[in-house]
Amino acid sequence: MPHQIPWLILLLPFLAFVINSIILRPFFPKQHKLAGYVTITAIGGAFLLSLWTLMAVMGTEGHKLEIPSVHWLTVGKVNVEIGLLVDSLTAVMLIVVTLVSLMVQIYSQGYMRGDPGYIRYYAWMALFTTFMLVLITSNSLLFMYLGWEGVGLCSYLLIGFWYHGRPGAKPGDTIGLHAPANAAKKAFIVTRLGDVGFLLAILYLFQKTGTFTMDGPDGIFARVGALSAGAVTLAAMGIFAGAAGKSAQFPLHVWLPDAMEGPTPVSALIHAATMVAAGVFLVARTMPLFMHSADAATLVAIIGGFTAIFAASMGLVMNDIKRVIAYSTISQLGYMMLALGTGALAIIGLGKTNKPETELLGLGITVGIFHLFNHAFFKALLFLGAGSVNHATGTFDMRLMGGLRKSLPWTSTLFFIAALSLAGIWPLAGFWSKDEILVQAWEHHRLVFFLAMITVFMTAFYIFRAYFMTFGWNGIRTPLSGDCPCRTSPYGT
Amino acid sequence: MEFNFILSTIVFLPTLGAIVIALGRGLSDRGIKLTAALFTLLAFGLSLSAYTQFDSGPGTPSFQFREIAAWLPANLNSQYHLGVDGLSLPLVVLTTFIGIISVLVSWGINIRPREYFAWLLLLETGILGVFTSLDLLLFFLFWEVELIPMYMLISIWGSGRKEYAAMKFVVYTIFGSALMLAGMLTLYAAAGTFDMEQLAAMNLASLNTAIPLAAIFFMIMMAFAIKLPVFPFHTWLPDAHTNAPTAVSVILAGVLLKMGGYGMIRISVSLFPGVAKEWAWLLVILAIIGVLYGAAVTIVQKDLKRLIAYSSVSHMGYVLLGIFALNQVSLTGAALQMVSHGVVTGLLFAMVGVVYEHNHHNRDLTQLGGLARQMPVAAVVFSLAGLASLGLPGTSGFVAEFLVFVGSFTSNAFDGIQLYTILGILGIVVTAGYTLWMLQRAFYGPPLDKFADVKDANAVEMIAIFAFVVAIMLIGIYPAIVTDVIGNGINPVMRFLGT
Numbered sequence: 001m002p003h004q005i006p007w008l009i010l011l012l013p014f015l016a017f018v019i020n021s022i023i024l025r026p027f028f029p030k031q032h033k034l035a036g037y038v039t040i041t042a043i044g045g046a047f048l049l050s051l052w053t054l055m056a057v058m059g060t061e062g063h064k065l066e067i068p069s070v071h072w073l074t075v076g077k078v079n080v081e082i083g084l085l086v087d088s089l090t091a092v093m094l095i096v097v098t099l100v101s102l103m104v105q106i107y108s109q110g111y112m113r114g115d116p117g118y119i120r121y122y123a124w125m126a127l128f129t130t131f132m133l134v135l136i137t138s139n140s141l142l143f144m145y146l147g148w149e150g151v152g153l154c155s156y157l158l159i160g161f162w163y164h165g166r167p168g169a170k171p172g173d174t175i176g177l178h179a180p181a182n183a184a185k186k187a188f189i190v191t192r193l194g195d196v197g198f199l200l201a202i203l204y205l206f207q208k209t210g211t212f213t214m215d216g217p218d219g220i221f222a223r224v225g226a227l228s229a230g231a232v233t234l235a236a237m238g239i240f241a242g243a244a245g246k247s248a249q250f251p252l253h254v255w256l257p258d259a260m261e262g263p264t265p266v267s268a269l270i271h272a273a274t275m276v277a278a279g280v281f282l283v284a285r286t287m288p289l290f291m292h293s294a295d296a297a298t299l300v301a302i303i304g305g306f307t308a309i310f311a312a313s314m315g316l317v318m319n320d321i322k323r324v325i326a327y328s329t330i331s332q333l334g335y336m337m338l339a340l341g342t343g344a345l346a347i348i349g350l351g352k353t354n355k356p357e358t359e360l361l362g363l364g365i366t367v368g369i370f371h372l373f374n375h376a377f378f379k380a381l382l383f384l385g386a387g388s389v390n391h392a393t394g395t396f397d398m399r400l401m402g403g404l405r406k407s408l409p410w411t412s413t414l415f416f417i418a419a420l421s422l423a424g425i426w427p428l429a430g431f432w433s434k435d436e437i438l439v440q441a442w443e444h445h446r447l448v449f450f451l452a453m454i455t456v457f458m459t460a461f462y463i464f465r466a467y468f469m470t471f472g473w474n475g476i477r478t479p480l481s482g483d484c485p486c487r488t489s490p491y492g493t
Numbered sequence: 494m495e496f497n498f499i500l501s502t503i504v505f506l507p508t509l510g511a512i513v514i515a516l517g518r519g520l521s522d523r524g525i526k527l528t529a530a531l532f533t534l535l536a537f538g539l540s541l542s543a544y545t546q547f548d549s550g551p552g553t554p555s556f557q558f559r560e561i562a563a564w565l566p567a568n569l570n571s572q573y574h575l576g577v578d579g580l581s582l583p584l585v586v587l588t589t590f591i592g593i594i595s596v597l598v599s600w601g602i603n604i605r606p607r608e609y610f611a612w613l614l615l616l617e618t619g620i621l622g623v624f625t626s627l628d629l630l631l632f633f634l635f636w637e638v639e640l641i642p643m644y645m646l647i648s649i650w651g652s653g654r655k656e657y658a659a660m661k662f663v664v665y666t667i668f669g670s671a672l673m674l675a676g677m678l679t680l681y682a683a684a685g686t687f688d689m690e691q692l693a694a695m696n697l698a699s700l701n702t703a704i705p706l707a708a709i710f711f712m713i714m715m716a717f718a719i720k721l722p723v724f725p726f727h728t729w730l731p732d733a734h735t736n737a738p739t740a741v742s743v744i745l746a747g748v749l750l751k752m753g754g755y756g757m758i759r760i761s762v763s764l765f766p767g768v769a770k771e772w773a774w775l776l777v778i779l780a781i782i783g784v785l786y787g788a789a790v791t792i793v794q795k796d797l798k799r800l801i802a803y804s805s806v807s808h809m810g811y812v813l814l815g816i817f818a819l820n821q822v823s824l825t826g827a828a829l830q831m832v833s834h835g836v837v838t839g840l841l842f843a844m845v846g847v848v849y850e851h852n853h854h855n856r857d858l859t860q861l862g863g864l865a866r867q868m869p870v871a872a873v874v875f876s877l878a879g880l881a882s883l884g885l886p887g888t889s890g891f892v893a894e895f896l897v898f899v900g901s902f903t904s905n906a907f908d909g910i911q912l913y914t915i916l917g918i919l920g921i922v923v924t925a926g927y928t929l930w931m932l933q934r935a936f937y938g939p940p941l942d943k944f945a946d947v948k949d950a951n952a953v954e955m956i957a958i959f960a961f962v963v964a965i966m967l968i969g970i971y972p973a974i975v976t977d978v979i980g981n982g983i984n985p986v987m988r989f990l991g992t
Contacts, residue, residue: 075980153885
């Protein structure tokens with residue numbers, strides 16, 4: 001495979017952003033449908049190239065592609081190279097991001113129909129996808145930070161998409177008129193608090209190793225073994241602070257439930273499938289640091305476990321269907337962190353072995369990333385289902401719903417399947433990944449295991465509460481309003 | 494044909510323009526504006542051509558386009574000595590850039606335009622002279638030249654408490670200048686020359702000065718600290734900004750403050766490396782106070798212009814941190830931060846001007862709201878400037894602040910500088926807070942009926958603001974076009990510091 005292909009994956013959505021924002025928005029504001037087609041084509045192309053990349057990675061020795069890096073800046077001792085790191089982790093993430101993004105863009109055509117900001121919406125969705133792809137393909141911490149902050153920016157723009165107020169908010173409704181802008185601001189500032197930790201970790205690692213490059217003979221990963229345990233722990237904790245901000249781990253989770261102010265497809269893309277996964281990805285990517293520091297790994301596992309049970313308990317009592325799903329997201333992200341933390345402990349537990357580095361890494365991250373992969377799809381499905389329900393009923397409040405199974409059979413069935421998977425019912429995907437997580441937790445950290453086990457039951461409870469309040473019971477029949485753009489993402493176990 | 498007077502031409506083109514405007518009785522108002530635009534554009538074009546001709550490869554002389562002429566009695570050892578290196582050249586380009594922009598954003602001025610544009614152009618000459626002088630006496634003269642136009646521009650074309658603000662600005666500056674002149678003369682008495690290059694080559698510590706070298710350092714430093722401004726000498730800045738006309742705010746934030754940072758690197762650090770090392774801890778502490786205190790004060794501002802003025806105090810703290818971390822990377826970052834802040838904050842003030850002019854002269858954040866509906870372009874550009882100001886990667890603000898952080902975090906100027914750097918980095922969260930809050934209150938929320946007739950930026954304003962946007966993105970995406978040149982100016986400084 002030519003090594004320009006991964007760069008092209010980044011470039012395609014960026015081109016869509018440029019076309020939408022610089023050409024379509026100012027010059028062809030009437031041709032708004034074009035914006036959707038441009039973005040869908042670009043992301044579809046990126047998806048196909050990602051498939052090609054995945055196959056190429058699987059067929060390569062060591063599952064890693066060699067891509068020459070580009071020189072960006074030299075100031076004194078500081079030399080910044082921008083390179084891509086495409087290994088199996090990146091390849092899987094490429095598929096997740098481009099596929100979920102593609103489905104969301106297709107769905108959005110119906111959901112956003114008639115919105116005055118249609119072109120703006122597609123421009124930002126394309127930009128968001130670009131930054132997410134930058135984040136997962138970068139081999140340089142600095143370039144990754146570009147994607148990281150860019151994703152934060154786009155979530156700010158998309159959460160606050162209706163910055164003049166929620167659609168349909170009446171004059172005098174001070175909450176409704178200001179909620180989207182407030183939520184957007186909150187999301188950016190809270191995640192930025194975590195970003196300071198990430199930035200400090202980057203600076204600290206640079207001070208210790210003299211480079212921003214992660215992989216490679218002179219990279220940070222190759223030199224981490226030579227650092228003192230305290231230094232690695234500090235750096236790993238800084239990185240985890242950044243990850244906790246983006247992935248909404250306690251105590252930086254407060255922005256995510258508010259972030260549901262954005263259009264529902266945005267919630268599906270950003271707050272279920274990709275952006276919040278950025279933190280999990282970051283921990284997985286920097287696993288070589290965590291596997292040199294038992295303290296940091298334990299911290300990740302415990303924060304993850306606590307977040308899982310804490311957010312699940314919040315999910316039990318929410319009445320807004322999107323908020324239930326949002327808390328469920330936080331809880332499931334906790335699971336992933338827990339899996340990565342115990343994964344790192346598993347590697348540390350092995351002690352010195354002759355196993356090659358890649359195999360060890362795989363051991364640490366596979367379980368967590370497997371859950372991330374599954375979660376991305378069933379959670380996107382849940383959000384899109386919630387969006388369809390909202391379009392059909394005009395509300396997100398589950399107390400006003402009920403009996404929708406009759407009127408929305410397709411949505412109901414798909415929502416049910418996703419809920420089963422979320423609850424970890426055999427034979428759906430969620431079962432397999434949760435099972436793996438629990439086994440790993442049992443072996444490496446008992447406390448975390450019990451947290452996770454209790455959370456499993458709470459998860460099943462809240463998601464079926466949501467399902468039955470919305471679709472079950474015939475008591476209250478919600479009057480239907482509007483049509484139902486029921487496009488749904490494909491689902492596989 | 495060799496053209497050897499490029500610097501003098503750049504410096505005095507605006508003066509020539511001022512003379513033409515002042516004496517050209519036949520010029521209409523429009524003619525005055527076009528003349529001003531023509532002369533500033535010429536200066537900008539020439540400075541760009543100097544920038545492309547500048548040779549920043551390894552082993553090249555640091556000062557280029559040198560001009561030396563005798564202008565005072567020879568026994569005074571002061572010469573008309575101009576030259577630019579990698580440190581001053583980007584600032585010269587920035588000044589001429591801001592020069593043409595400030596003429597464009599003044600297009601709506603119709604009160605005594607002849608005087609206004611004459612003063613505006615004279616001001617540009619003063620600033621350009623400071624960045625190009627290599628002789629202390631000449632430097633001081635240009636430093637003072639800028640005062641009179643500033644006083645006139647604020648007190649005649651300003652708003653609010655304009656006379657008070659103009660007077661405060663002059664008193665603060667004169668106070669610093671007086672100390673600087675005394676310091677320079679003391680130095681001259683011992684060293685026998687005003688030439689900066691000769692002074693830098695000497696070992697000043699071995700001179701027998703009338704007062705300790707550190708005292709001279711701080712006397713000269715005082716003028717720069719007031720100009721930058723360094724906490725606690727910053728209080729003139731919000732007043733001057735708030736009451737100045739838009740173009741003057743743009744110049745003030747864009748380049749005038751940079752005279753302070755430039756002076757610190759060119760004179761304080763280069764001529765007194767030993768003293769600078771000894772006292773770096775004090776100045777770094779002041780820098781961090783400036784960053785955090787400036788940001789904290791910014792949060793509570795209600796006047797859009799005052800808010801941005803205080804944010805400048807915070808951002809200039811990063812310049813001071815970068816300079817006195819005394820490390821190649823941090824100094825480069827500080828120099829880049831000066832350029833970047835000039836463009837970013839220049840744009841912010843230009844945008845405040847647009848919002849103010851189009852909104853019935855209203856810039857009170859408690860009154861504004863929902864303007865993104867009426868002024869979509871202004872909202873987008875304002876947001877972009879805000880994001881650059883909070884250091885988003887991809888904009889010039891990020892590269893500059895990041896280099897400052899890397900440099901000061903890896904610096905060994907004194908023990909514990911890492912701790913101060915961490916405190917400084919916390920400032921970026923506060924910056925995000927006030928920037929987004931400002932954007933939300935001005936542009937988001939429900940559209941208001943009282944602003945229903947508000948128009949978006951007009952064509953002349955669009956040219957000005959998009960020029961800024963291009964500069965911000967260009968430096969943000971490919972900073973090497975500036976940092977490679979800056980490196981040529983920072984290398985000699987590192988030699989003086991003995992590292």
